[in-house]
Amino acid sequence: MADSIYERHNTLxxxxxxxxxxxxxxxxxxxxxxxxxxxxxxDVLK
Numbered sequence: 001m002a003d004s005i006y007e008r009h010n011t012l013x014x015x016x017x018x019x020x021x022x023x024x025x026x027x028x029x030x031x032x033x034x035x036x037x038x039x040x041x042x043d044v045l046k
Contacts (some may be wrong), residue, residue: 005034005035008030008033008034008037008042009030009031009034010030011042011045011046012026012029012030012033012034012037012045013026013027013030015045016029016030
């Protein structure tokens with residue numbers, strides 16, 4: 001489970017920064033999002 005959360009965290013940071021979010025905000029927001037996002041949505045974002 002930890003590996004899955006770690007993958008989500010890093011992937012979300014990459015996506016958010018590509019969208020123009022600052023690195024520090026992307027890290028904060030990724031922490032919030034990674035626990036609640038559905039598997040389906042995460043798979044599409046990947």
